[in-house]
Amino acid sequence: MAKHTTKERKKLFSKDKFAAAFTKENIAKGVFIAFAAFSILAVFAIVFFILYQSIPVFRQTGFFRFIFSSTWDPDNEVFGVLPMIVTSIVLTVCSVVIGGLLAVFTAVFIVYYCPKWLKKIYVQMVDLLAGIPSIVYGYFGLQLLKPLFQDWFNVETGFGLFLSTVVLSVMIIPTIASITKNSLEAVPMQYYEGSLALGNTKNQTVFKVMLPAARNGIVAAMILGIGRAVGETMAVQFLLGGSVSYPTGLFLPIRSLTSNIVQEFGYSSGLHKQALIATGFILLIFILIINLALWFVKKNNAVAGNSFFTRKIKEGATESKVHDYKRTGTVQDVLWIFSYIVAAFVAAALITVILYILIKGLPNLSAHFLFGKSRNGDITLAPAFVTTGIIIVISLAIALPLGIGAAIFLNEYAKRGSRFVKIVRLFIDTLSGVPSILFGLFGAIFFGTVLNMNYCILAGAFTMVLMILPTIIRSTEQSLSEVPDSMREASLALGAGKLRTIFVVVLPQALPGIITAIILSIGRIVGESAALIYTAGMSFKMPRGLMSQGGTFSVLMYRFMSEGLADEIPLAYATGAVLIILVLILNIAVSLFETHFNNKAANKEGLIGRLIDRIKTKRKTAEVTDAED
Amino acid sequence: MKKFVKVVMSAAVVAAIGGTMAAGLTACNGGEEITISGSTSVQPLMELLAGKYEELHSDVSITVSGGGSGVGVTDAQQGKVDFGMASRDLKDDETGVVADKIAIDGIALVVHPNCTVTNVTKAEVKALYEDKTAIQGVITQAEAREDGSGTRDAFEELIEVTKLYANMPEISSTGTVKADIAANTDGNMMGYISLGSVDSTVKALSYEGVVASVENVKNNTYKLSRNFNIIYKEDGLSDAAKAFIDFIKSEEGQKIVTDEGYITIL
Incomplete structure (x- = not known):
């Protein structure tokens, strides 16, 4: 009944300017749909081109021989990646177990135990941990941890599983911790209060009620962590040791799928290169499986609360169980202390990384190194400023309209929960889970070879568009969904069309989300190395245009770290320091910005909030009367 | 609303700056460019040679990239670069190009x-x-x-x-x-x-x-040595590249070779 009336109202409304409004609105809608579908296209393009380039190798070797053979001998064109697959899996499992454990305790600490004054700073610190470029982690592990471990454990070489696991665990903490934190916060407060009312201590409540209730969120967080760990490239590349063998010991040099690509891609050509791309395809299969798993976990989220609840009631039934509960209290007290220790460890890890790089790097920074003319034999960072700037501007200029358009479609046009929206979401999530090395391979194949752009800044910027798109879509969509419907209705009621409503009324309200997305994207681009090396190149020269090569800060740091440039270790530290400073600035910018807007929103609450509430109640009564008719 | 306008304005300004920056960079595309790719063993030496050469001829810009000896040869064969670098001699099946020794x-x-x-x-x-x-x-x-x-x-x-x-x-x-x-x-x-x-x-x-x-x-008594070669098509060299190669082989260029601990061809 209600639906019918709205339809009729719409008809009435559009009768006047039927022709004009119809075309314009529909064209716009079409454009938004196209933008939303872009993510699907991007994922398919990545899968297609990487597979396409891998086929010659699968033909020559056979797909299963490629996967299940242990010999990797490019000189004789024998390709088998089983040792790398095993290494990737073992490394991922170890890191996710350790990193996941640390992350869950970190999240518990943040949500339940962190003193109020510390909470904001601590959350900020965990975010910062996520912002540090992986190349910096790699350098930190190589320069500080590796010699340390060699000393402590008295081993032949520090390379291998142990070193990589330690660094990788720390790297995935922020990913897992932030999602665990969100799902802990989403557990209904009644659970907490109810548990306390039943006489449980706070520690018992946290570890036996709240944590199990957030179980599904934690599983999702772990899966995301797995995706992150499998795809990590630059950090582990410097820590694994590079030998093609099975991880039979903690301190044996090994090679993962990702490090196999980075280690040899620059040198390779012909079938060897295609074998490396095929390695990337195997990695892509892993990532797609992980994403599907994540999708299923998320899909089942809705029932989580209920199943948990029934289970709990059953458990409390017998008297012995009650005794058990009391006895376990000590365990939870230990866990409580443990969460403090973990939280302190995470903070210490962050501070160590930052201080180490800054102390080693800052003394090597000079005005000349930052802004002087860069040339052969005397490399400076001046071109990196320009290159990074250009890549940021171009990729944002493309990704912002695309991402905002897609978000507008998802939030303003699409029926919530329709199949198309679900598919688009799945693909956006998939795109955001693709590791940067695969973006690099795709960029090198598609922009570099197919479009014949070779190495150039433009190819790098295009590749970055794909990388930052999911962030922009999600962040924008989130803030669009927070705009109250009453504002849209008011605008429509005043006679504005849908397009006008979106651009004049809704979008300005979503601005905070968009700006946060921009800053996050800039951070992502600044820290990126794997995807840019194979698209924009590693040049340290001032770019002469969009079609010339250019290296960003992270790429130059990689360059300083690799082959033959032995005197450039101080330069690597200095570049690392610049990166850390940039990341710090961006992180502070995000938090300042968010506080600013939150304060504004809080102030609005008083006036407009009350108005909105009144409108809402009125609408409800209207609906009720409508229904009664 | 005002804020939105402000942000749009600032975004426009940023875009404009970026645009002019890019345009300016494209515009200043004067002078001659030499591109080199190949062996990462030769690369550090080549970069120093290029640096010295650029100092002497400020209108020339030389880009040295890696890739390995194989890439150096194929790039030279396909004419993708002015010349390639290889830390080995040419193999029998690598035809159409010549190897020119610049250091040992x-x-x-x-x-x-x-x-x-x-x-x-x-x-x-x-x-x-x-x-x-x-x-x-x-x-x-x-x-x-x-x-x-x-x-x-x-x-x-x-x-x-x-x-x-x-x-x-x-x-x-x-x-x-x-x-x-x-x-x-x-x-x-x-x-x-x-x-x-x-x-x-x-x-x-x-x-x-x-x-x-x-x-x-x-004097060829220490047997663990190899040649550093540059690879090019015999008739495909640009004047700028030719001049640079002459510089590498000159006494001035070979002095850098010696200073860096490599062995001169002179």
Whole structure:
């Protein structure tokens, strides 16, 4: 009944300017749909081109021989990646177990135990941990941890599983911790209060009620962590040791799928290169499986609360169980202390990384190194400023309209929960889970070879568009969904069309989300190395245009770290320091910005909030009367 | 609303700055450009040569990129670059281009200065790298470079190493090999690096009774050496590239070669 009336109202409304409004609105809608579908296209393009380039190798070797053979001998064109697959899996499992454990305790600490004054700073610190470029982690592990471990454990070489696991665990903490934190916060407060009312201590409540209730969120967080760990490239590349063998010991040099690509891609050509791309395809299969798993976990989220609840009631039934509960209290007290220790460890890890790089790097920074003319034999960072700037501007200029358009479609046009929206979401999530090395391979194949752009800044910027798109879509969509419907209705009621409503009324309200997305994207681009090396190149020269090569800060740091440039270790530290400073600035910018807007929103609450509430109640009564008719 | 306008304005300003920056960069595209790619062993030397040359001819810009000797040859064959670099001589099937020697490099077998071994033979090194057979009971492990590295190619060809023992670290940079050896105070690990990169942190071993030195490579008694070549099509050189090659082979250019610890062709 209600639906019918709205339809009729719409008809009435559009009768006047039927022709004009119809075309314009529909064209716009079409454009938004196209933008939303872009993510699907991007994922398919990545899968297609990487597979396409891998086929010659699968033909020559056979797909299963490629996967299940242990010999990797490019000189004789024998390709088998089983040792790398095993290494990737073992490394991922170890890191996710350790990193996941640390992350869950970190999240518990943040949500339940962190003193109020510390909470904001601590959350900020965990975010910062996520912002540090992986190349910096790699350098930190190589320069500080590796010699340390060699000393402590008295081993032949520090390379291998142990070193990589330690660094990788720390790297995935922020990913897992932030999602665990969100799902802990989403557990209904009644659970907490109810548990306390039943006489449980706070520690018992946290570890036996709240944590199990957030179980599904934690599983999702772990899966995301797995995706992150499998795809990590630059950090582990410097820590694994590079030998093609099975991880039979903690301190044996090994090679993962990702490090196999980075280690040899620059040198390779012909079938060897295609074998490396095929390695990337195997990695892509892993990532797609992980994403599907994540999708299923998320899909089942809705029932989580209920199943948990029934289970709990059953458990409390017998008297012995009650005794058990009391006895376990000590365990939870230990866990409580443990969460403090973990939280302190995470903070210490962050501070160590930052201080180490800054102390080693800052003394090597000079005005000349930052802004002087860069040339052969005397490399400076001046071109990196320009290159990074250009890549940021171009990729944002493309990704912002695309991402905002897609978000507008998802939030303003699409029926919530329709199949198309679900598919688009799945693909956006998939795109955001693709590791940067695969973006690099795709960029090198598609922009570099197919479009014949070779190495150039433009190819790098295009590749970055794909990388930052999911962030922009999600962040924008989130803030669009927070705009109250009453504002849209008011605008429509005043006679504005849908397009006008979106651009004049809704979008300005979503601005905070968009700006946060921009800053996050800039951070992502600044820290990126794997995807840019194979698209924009590693040049340290001032770019002469969009079609010339250019290296960003992270790429130059990689360059300083690799082959033959032995005197450039101080330069690597200095570049690392610049990166850390940039990341710090961006992180502070995000938090300042968010506080600013939150304060504004809080102030609005008083006036407009009350108005909105009144409108809402009125609408409800209207609906009720409508229904009664 | 005002805020929105402000942000749009500032975004526009940023875009404008970016645009002009890009436009300006495209506009200043004067002077001559020389592109070089190939062996990462030759690359550091080539960069220094290029740097010196750019200093002398401010209108020339030289871009040196890596990729390995194979890439250097194919890029030169396809005319993608002005000339390629290779840390080996041309293979029989690499036709259509010529190799032009610009320097000779020695490969040093390095250990920690604490190591008591001073001289090794080819058979000893081969046995160490292939089967982990200890050299004189002291050197029990070794490090290799990654597949594709020019230094590794040359080392394996000269020592005739056909396989590496299981779990040997394969390091992707000279700097890391050197740091690893320098940290190996027990003196039981061997690695190989370019003679030009040897410094006081590591000790270069004598090979077959001959001290690893520039003189001994020159008089051909130290056998672990290879040629640094540039690769180009004989009739495909631009004037700018020709002038640069002349500079490399001149006394001034070869002085840089010597200063960097490589062996001059003069």
